[in-house]
Amino acid sequence: MSSWPELRGPAEEVAPRLLGAVLRKGPVAVRLTEVEAYAGHLDPGSHAYRGPTPRNEVMFGPAGFLYCYLSYGMHVCANVVVGEEGAAAAALLRAGEVVEGIDIARSRRPGARTDRDLARGPGRLCQAVGLVLDDDGADLSGPAVELVLPGQALAHEAGPRTGLRLAPDRPWRFWLPGEPTVSLHRRHPKASAHHPDL
DNA sequence: GCTCCGATTATCT
DNA sequence: GATAATCGGAGCG
Numbered sequence: 001m002s003s004w005p006e007l008r009g010p011a012e013e014v015a016p017r018l019l020g021a022v023l024r025k026g027p028v029a030v031r032l033t034e035v036e037a038y039a040g041h042l043d044p045g046s047h048a049y050r051g052p053t054p055r056n057e058v059m060f061g062p063a064g065f066l067y068c069y070l071s072y073g074m075h076v077c078a079n080v081v082v083g084e085e086g087a088a089a090a091a092l093l094r095a096g097e098v099v100e101g102i103d104i105a106r107s108r109r110p111g112a113r114t115d116r117d118l119a120r121g122p123g124r125l126c127q128a129v130g131l132v133l134d135d136d137g138a139d140l141s142g143p144a145v146e147l148v149l150p151g152q153a154l155a156h157e158a159g160p161r162t163g164l165r166l167a168p169d170r171p172w173r174f175w176l177p178g179e180p181t182v183s184l185h186r187r188h189p190k191a192s193a194h195h196p197d198l
Numbered sequence: 199g200c201t202c203c204g205a206t207t208a209t210c211t
Numbered sequence: 212g213a214t215a216a217t218c219g220g221a222g223c224g
Contacts, residue, residue: 036216045216047209055209072217073207079216092216111219123217133208163216200224210214 003141004064006149007082011037011089014082016158016174018091020150025129028105030096030119033179036161037172038079040088045167048088058137059088066145068126068136075123078131080140080147094173095120097181098128105129116180 007014015037022029038046040059047056047069058067059081067079067090083089096119098105105118105128112118119125126132131145140147158171175182 038216047216050210053210069216070206070208072205072215074205075217077216094216121217161216165215200222202221202223204220205218208215211212 004062007063007080009083011039011043011082011091012170012172014089015091015172016156017149017153018080018093019156019174019176020154022099022148023093023096023129024100024146024148025131025135025144026101028101028108028129029099030125030129031099032093032096034095034173034175034182036092036094036174037170038090038092039172040083040090043167043170045161045164045170046088046090048090049166052088056088059090060086064140064147066131066135066138066140068131068133068138070133071123076126076132077122078126078129078135092122093125094122095175095179095181095183096125096128097179120181120183 015035018032018035021032040046040048048059052060058065062085063082065081067081068076071077079090079092081090098118109118109128119128138145156174157177159173160171161168161173
């Protein structure tokens with residue numbers, strides 16, 4: 001039963017369709033403004049590149065479920081599983097605008113100076129929405145966690161992925177133009193070394 | 199506004 | 212034991 005016909009197809013085609021979608025957990029909901037595509041076993045940048053493990057097994061399942069993992073030992077990041085079952089394709093939820101439960105979101109992110117910082121960045125988004133490691137595998141049909149797709153695809157822009165050590169060059173980051181919650185910066189963790197550029 | 203840097207732990211080799 | 216799809220704070224303009 002493919003209850004998510006809109007999520008079929010390659011990650012880089014499905015991911016932009018998530019822009020403008022609303023993700024809710026309980027009282028807090030965000031409207032997604034920035035996502036990133038990961039093409040599973042075909043993609044050196046994906047956690048699924050080297051095959052199934054206990055952590056990434058949700059990605060190898062059907063579309064419409066949440067894949068959550070711990071990043072840098074302290075931040076939770078969330079993906080929507082997309083594509084055909086077994087392809088392990090997913091879209092990382094990079095940023096959003098809080099559209100419901102903003103007071104609760106603010107209390108969860110006391111460090112945020114402005115509302116636009118509440119869910120700007122994958123770790124911040126999960127903190128604002130209240131997503132934790134235990135939400136790994138959640139069914140996005142609800143009721144605990146729910147995803148509502150926009151009626152039609154919205155106009156978007158694309159650019160290279162950020163933060164990855166491997167395959168950062170694919171233009172698989174997608175965002176809604178003009179959204180203040182979108183962050184277009186940040187370089188690699190470490191430039192490993194200075195190559196004299198030949 | 200920008201860049202640099204250290205924190206912290208589940209997961210995999 | 213090394214790695215990592217990040218964040219927040221410090222320092223500068």
